Amino acid sequence: MPVTSAQGIVATAPSSAGSTTRHGYTYLPALDGLRGLSVVAVLFFHAGHLRGGFLGVDLFFALSGFLITTLLIREVESTGRVDLRKFWGRRMKRLMPAALATLIVTTVLLAWYGQVAEQAHALNDGPWAQFYVANWHLLRGSGGYWASFALPRAFGHMWSLAIEEQFYMVWPVAMLVCARIGARYQRVLVGLIVVGCAASVLTMVLLYDQANPTRVYMGSDTRASSILVGALFATTVMRRAVSAVHRAIGPLMQWLCVGLVVVLGIGWATIDGPKSSWLFQGGLFGHSAAAALLVALCAQTPHGRVSRVLGTPPLRLLGTLSYSLYLWHWPIYVLANEERTGQSGWSLLGLRLVVSLAAAVASKYLIEDPVRFHTGWLRGSPAVLSFVGVMALGALFWAMLPQPDTAPAAFDPARIEALRPTTSTTALPAAPGSNLGIPGATSTTFGKQRISKVLFLGDSIAFDEQPAIEAAIRAAKVEVEVAAFPGFGVLSEKVDVWPIYTDTIARFAPDLVIYQLSVWDLGTVAQQRVAYERLVQLVRGNGSSLLFVTPPPFAAMDPKSTLPQLPDIAVSLAQRDPTRIGFVESVAAWGIAFALDIDKDGVPERKPDGTHICPAGAARFAAWLTDELARRYDGFTPAPVREWALGGWRDDERYRVPLGICANVR
Template sequence: MAGSDTVLARAGAPAGQRGAAFRPDIEGLRAIAVGLVLVYHAGVDQIPGGFVGVDIFFVLSGFLITGLLVRELERTGRVSLPRFYARRAKRLLPATAVVLVVTALLTWWFIPVTQWRAFGGDIVSAALYVVNWRLADRSVDYLAEGTGASPVQHFWSLAVEEQYYIVWPLLLLLVGLVVRRTRAKVRPTMAVALALIVLPSLAWSVHLTSTQPAVAFFVTTTRLWELGIGAAVAIGATQWSRLPALASAVLGWAGLGAIVASAFVLSATTPWPGSAALLPTLGTAAVVVAGFRGGGPARLLAWRPMVWVGGMSYSLYLWHWPLVVAATFAAGGELGAKRGLLVTAAAFVPAWLSLKLVENPVRFSTWVGARARHALVVGVACTVVGVLAGVAILLAVPKAPPAPPDLQPEDPTSRVGAEVLVADGPQAGAPQDTSRFITPAPVDAVDDVPEAYDQECQVESDGAEPKPCSWGDPDGTLDVAVVGDSKALQWTSAFDEVGRTEGWRVTTWTKSACAFADVVQTQDGAPYDTCTQWNDAVLAELRAAPPDVLVTSQRSTSAMPPEGGDSSSDAMVEGLERRWQEVTDLGTRVVVLLDNPAPPDDVYECVAENLESLTTCAFDRSEGIEDSAAPEQTAAAQAMGDTVGVADMTRWVCPTDVCAPVIGDVLVYRQGSHITDTYVRSTATMLRDELVAAIGAAGTEES
């Protein structure tokens, strides 16, 4: 991907400028790699492991760049960092700048404004080649789940490569110093230095993939070994041509077989990269080694159409993903394989144009190539252009009418959120086209969350250890445990206020997408084992110190039945009954806080696009209730009888037959069916009344 400027594979160069050592089989491998990536991103399910194309690129880049460096080190005894980075700058950055500018325009044209802040930052990070760390952080951020696929998400692999090319040349400077002082041989010394990168990186990759797979996918430390495998092939280059022809051919075909098998056997459910990535990476290394003898699959890979595609692979990789993301947003959902293939095929047009009109003219420019600093200046200028493209999107984020700064609590016109329902009745919550102001602003909705997230009270999907967080009155006389998923946690701010005013000690125990139920829940179609473990652990904590009251809420509506099979609503109801019975057996009163009505789409995105016609974003209350977890919760509560109280906040969230997106100038919903913290705070008095009544109905005494 990023190393095609070397004499080993110069398919992008004019025919007369190709070196004698040109390896067409390398270009063929590049064609396979980019083809797998394009087909995978197009959504072709028949090739579930197409993502291994990136891993093929890693090996090839490590091989090509290390080959260049090792020859320079053998020839001069040192590595010129200015020349090295000048070559990288003129090869990569001009095309990158063009793609980032076009990506910013596509974001502006096709992507909802609520995503601009995140994606503008992504573009800036992509221009600086650090976007992989930003994506790694987002991958474990529960609050970022509402963010769509970034149009520069594919830049993560380019960032990994460029970060490797900071570490590896610096290490080779030390190799050169050792070689000059000890007269050691260059290649064996480089092999030792390489081992210091590859072995720890591979071990860390296996570990992190098993503990934090979402992070492991993006971070540089778990990928360095893949580039190192390619580097090892380059270091041993003098030996590979001595392999027997038959052994070389067998090795090459076996390697190609491993690559093909990877594409069909591996899938998105495979822990990645980890040890599984050894299959395509070692396969790629085997094909490259065999190519030194020109046998095995070398002739197949040197087929002219494959060489042509391989020469365009960097451009294709850059262009295809922004087009896929823009088309997906424009279509309002998944493209499907057919449309996805059409979009990725369309990427050939800008890829060819940028190769001919941008990449090659800069890359082979006499002025740019005359001095290293010329290329570095061009690189800096291109980086600045990419950064400015992202900044432009950040600056273009629209602002909703702000809340007046001088609202007075005693002024009736200052009532906000659910407060208007108390003062003016349910009709005050009917949908209206406009609002005096909207708080939080729609573009800020995903950040309008309770303090509990900053305190890391929510256990993420890969964790099983409960984390209690304390709220309310620490000296209160009533112990209240709030247990469930994010739909329970969303009420934390109101629980905290109620606890302080009523003398309740409130403790929250929550886990992402995990209902408090004695049943096997699922995630991505597979048993959600950490949810089961968390459930058991929380129950043990409650048994050790039973609270006076347990309040539970959830979003999950189905679970696997005990006998196995497909998930069902009935299984969830039965699981809730069993769990609630276990809690009531402790002498604790159980209150179920019904899930709020669920909108069909992200309301905050709709509001951002329809600030003057807010009724566009309203939805039917009965359908919203049906799509929530309230039916399952109600059924379980009815089966439990008087031992379980029910608190229903529906009339304070959606007081009329049609649910309004904005009530009392406050945006009601953030991600999915979650309620903004600003609105939750406005319901504290109503939540108190609902809870007190439900606790009484469950047979406990009000404190």
């Protein structure tokens, strides 16, 4: 989240606003108000209550570019140069103390109270966050930006601060080079900004991957445009343009401000990041441009109605605390989860917000302000040595802490064997909250057939189940193949599975195809029915039988999700042709609701993202599935769990990444 050392100030004439700072800058409360709104959007987004709240970061980017460039232009106009040492010194004094405190305090608390995965991520991410390259580090092993907030990564939000600091390192150098051109340096500056924006947006478009847009969302190169467009509005050329528009339209300027606020607000409330491909094809830049224009208009009309509303004391206060709030809120969200607090929903959010606000106030008044305003004596070589010393101590802190054991937790096959048999082929009602939330979804069965080849299809959930399924079915002396990957589903917008399914079925010629209902099978009832009927036709056309299987229950689901419709569609298809098509509810394998550790033995069956599977869960599901196949088909005899559950598949990378994702739980 961007922050400047002069929050809410611009280098304009004192008469244009209510007060002037001791440095000669004009203080604009509206800009602090915008900062306050933005951090609130981020806080609610990370709590799952504001779908497009992640766009608050883009407003921060634009505002930061505007303010920093304003300060740098003022310095060039006054002195003819940019003092890089002083500029970078101010940045470090403003940003580093609170950031380092957040990293250290959070890591210590996680060492006492955290799960292995939380500890491992803190130790792995912390050094990169300290040196402001967290975004590139997170990109190396990221499973996706939006998915990351379901995982215990306490410093996962530091990517935006890294981008900001990288901008602070590069931009003043560019300004200094432009300043040496002479009186017309701003023309060159505007050209540089325009070229930079165009290159950044083009890079985002070219590198965009619909299956995982994280690279373009968190890359410094692809996000530079969001900061540079703010810088553009800080130039004299754009200030004059905004002023000319103000003179031309007069009072209508306020309606333009209102329109921008409404458009941004609607976007924050409704835009679904991972499903909005247009965002990464110019949409993010458009949002940042609108935000930058709003910033410029508020700076131009500080006494306007919109500026006065944005400058009200509550928003202004949140704006002054925005950096601290952003730093502390996500570690607090990770620490204060449902399991530790016993709270959920709005009560949990209220608790988190209160603690975050308290931490932000303490950080500002006990750490940030004392360093900013009471260390004026620390200049020159002593300042440099102090900075180097602090960074070295931080590095030593990370080096000295012991690394937790992040290996997947070992499970006891006997515990799974003891659960067999666990199902019946009679109807199984789905309890409220189970699986896809369909009341009355039932298992169907068909006449016994002999099978020698099984094909299992699914998405990332099935991908996690794959090693155990392959081991268990092969132990039963039956051939098996699995086509399961993230993003797979018959209605997936990310992957066209039909050529893959068609080729695989034709090549492998399975007797039975098992399809696990996919979280990517979104759409209307009509679309879902058409897709499932197409799957039925594909399977039957190759002489195979089809068995629909429900996925495990999820920790949370969008109330507007269309997934709960899927079991009814599958059941209706099975009832049309009960000899070739079946449906089975997997509640007997997973229980009626999500549980990280189903049997409370410290070995997790599920991953903390609320969706995916650990080795113990994969083995549990495979044992249940093979029992189900034995009841439905001739010639299928499940092997004892111990014969296949102790193989090397348990240490597969999918259970190790992210770090500690399937480690023992406390």
